[in-house]
Amino acid sequence: QVQLVQSGAEVKKPGASVKVSCKASGYTFTRYYMHWVRQAPGQGLEWLGIINPNGGSTSYAQKFQGRVTMTRDTSTSTVYMELSSLRSEDTAIYYCARDSRTAYDSSGYYCFDDWGQGTLVTVSS
C-alpha cells in the first residue's frame, strides 16, 4: 500500500531554513505528483506547492514564492521541501500529500489521496 514517511520534528531560529523529506513507497514514485500542505497550530490547511517527480518541475503558491523550494530524488523515491527565512508564523505541521492525478497525463481528480504523517517545524528564538 502507499506509504509516505516524513522526517522528524525540527526546531529552528527565525531567519534560518528547514528542509523536510518525504519518502514514498508502495507505488511508482514518478507516476504521481506530490504536494506540500501545512497546518499551523489550531488552524486550517494551507497549500504550499506541487512537484512533478517525473522531471522535477514545480509550482508554488504565490504566498511562498521565493521562500520555498521543492526537489526530488528519484533514486530514493523522496521529495523534499525547503522553506527559508523562517519566521514564527511558519510554525506548523508540514505534510506531503500525493496527488490522485497521474503525472504523465494529469488524468484524475485534483485531490490528495494519501498523506504523510506530518513533520512539526517550530520556529522560535
Add this chain to the structure above:
Amino acid sequence: QSVLTQPPSVSGAPGQRVTISCTGSSSNIGTGYDVHWYQQLPGTAPKLLIYGNTNRPSGVPDRFSGSKSGTSASLAITGLQAEDEADYYCQSYDSSLSGWVFGGGTKLTVL
C-alpha cells in the same frame, strides 16, 4: 481568510444527520472544479473522505455523501457516530490563484 468558506462548527446527536457547507466563487467551484472533502481526526493527518464531489474512496462508509451545486458544495453525514467527531475540510482548485485551495475547516461535535 480561506478561499472556500465553511461554518466553524456543527453538532448533532448520535444517529442524527448533519450537513457541512462549502462556499466558493466563480474562480474555483463555480467554474467547474471538483470539490473534495477530508476528515481529520485529532492528532492525525487528513484523510480523503469524498472526491470528485460525490465519490467515496473504498472503506469510507456510505453514511458520508457529497453534493455540489453552482458555487457551493455540501458534505452530509447520516447516522452520526461518536467516532465521526473530527475536523472536516473542503478543497478545490482555483484558476485565479493557479493553486489548490481549502476551506477553513468545520469542527463536528457529536453531542
